[in-house]
Amino acid sequence: MSGGHRGPAPEDRQSFAQACWAALRTAVDELSWLLERGYAERSALELVGNRHGLTARQRKAVSRCAASAAAVEARLARRVEVVALTGEVVHVDGFNAIIVGESVLGGGVVLRGRDGAHRDLASVHGTYARVEQTGEVIAALGELLRPAREVRWLLDRPVSNSGRLAGMLREWAEAEGLPWEVELCWDPDRVLVDSEAVVASGDARILDAGVRWVDLPGALAQGRSGRAWVIDLG
Secondary structure (H helix, E strand, C coil): CCCCCCCCCCCHHHHCCHHHHHHHHHHHHHHHHHHHCCCCHHHHHHHHHHHHCCCHHHHHHHHHHCCCHHHHHHHHHCECCHHHCCCCEEEEEHHHHHHHHHHHHHCCEEEECCCCCEEECCCCCCECCCCCCHHHHHHHHHHHHCCCCEEEEEEECCCECHHHHHHHHHHHHHHHCCCCEEEEECCHHHHHHCCCCEEECCCHHHHCCCCEEECHHHHHHHCCCCCCEEEECC
């Protein structure tokens, strides 16, 4: 794993300048409207993106923030606030929580969607690289999770360097005397969608499976408003 930070892409200052927010919010509303009426997401996103002349990263942002009214209502009904984690069992979508957290602390674009969940524009394509903020993110998320009765981290085994990240999580938990379980899984999503615990994830597919969920990156961003670049497209 290497250094660096998970900051904004070179074009983000222009693509996500405040002058663009109104058009992006309109695009989110329009895409959500089309999804509610059964349009396929890919074709609907192309239609909305072309209408507003959106860049590839702007389209990705719109896609990650949009959701039908029914999906939003169902997700919000199952949302658990961070302050209510005391005594709960929490299963953490590891790469989701860590990478969005790294974007929060690294000044990258963090998006607040219609369901209130915070997501970023990064993605893991077979490999993960540690950044300057990784250790700080683990500690910050650990403090948010400290009141939980049991915490189980799930990391994608096929992703390169997942074992090293698992080691960092175990070392921090051991140093703090926390009984964390850190597990490398071939398919964490399958485990999470069937979980009866509170799931820490912003992955829409997982949230739509009917799980109770918590938005850890949102709490992280709220406590670090001077560092986080949060754009509310909800």
